[in-house]
Amino acid sequence: MIVSGIDIVVQKSKRKTVSIFIERDGSVSARVPEKLSDEEIKEILKAKEYQIFKNLAEWTQLNENVVEREYVNGQSFLYLGRNYRLKLVEDKLKGVQFIRNTFLLNKADKHKAKELFVKFYKDKLSNKIQPIVERYKGQLGVEPNDIKVMELQNRWASCTPRGNVNFHWKCAMAPIDVLHYIVVHELAHLIHINHSSAFWNEVDKILPNYEDQVNWLKINGVGMDL
Known part of the structure; x- marks a missing residue:
């Protein structure tokens, strides 16, 4: 459903209120009572236009911190809230190993690192x-x-x-x-x-x-x- 130029994915369910979400990928979704007609939904979403644009602007600001990780020596990866470095090694390892606060990966497995x-x-x-x-x-x-x-x-x-x-x-x-x-x-x-x-x-x-x-x-x- 397009509202104020924004494509909003509408999900109807047995609920009493309308909730709007900015998903992690930046898409907008709305969960609405199933009894509402499309016209009623549009009116409600239109009334929430300011909130939607405000939340989208906030999402954009937060996403300026996106980290593009590469599977190379020294790249950091999150684990339990902290960043740890990756080290590519010659040793034969079974998958990714976490040893002494370091991620270890066999160089030969780099192609399937993700x-x-x-x-x-x-x-x-x-x-x-x-x-x-x-x-x-x-x-x-x-x-x-x-x-x-x-x-x-x-x-x-x-x-x-x-x-x-x-x-x-x-x-x-x-x-x-x-x-x-x-x-x-x-x-x-x-x-x-x-x-x-x-x-x-x-x-x-x-x-x-x-x-x-x-x-x-x-x-x-x-x-x-x-």
Whole structure:
């Protein structure tokens, strides 16, 4: 749907309010009540024009910090909130290794470096996410059906209607406190499927400083890429 010259992806669902999001790739999406007609949706989005342009301008400013990484000696890669250098070696290694605060990669595998880094992040996150989920599911009184680490495009995590909770492999780049927030956020969706005040109250009960983690993602999320 084109509104004020902006292509907005509209998603209808059983909700009461209209929420607008600037996705990590700069696209704009709106989640709206399914009962609204296209004309009503356009009117509401038109009324939110200032907010949309303000958020797009903010996204543009934040994306000035985009890091274009190359798989060469000395290039830094994020892991648990800190940057570590890559060293290409002659040693026969199985994929990407993280040893003594350095990423190691066989020179012969440079052509598939991105694929190997993704596998590294997936494996590490899979190991780290489970105990965090175990910790908070009890506090929230929820029981996720399944936990997966996968590619989620523009989302850090997602919660399906069936109770499956998925995490983007890029979450392994975030500090551990931010990772805890992402887990709590998604588990809270097993109680409240929307982002209502009740949902945020649930998050706040577990993590009173959650806004610090939201801000970290907002500022640094653009750098969490390969």
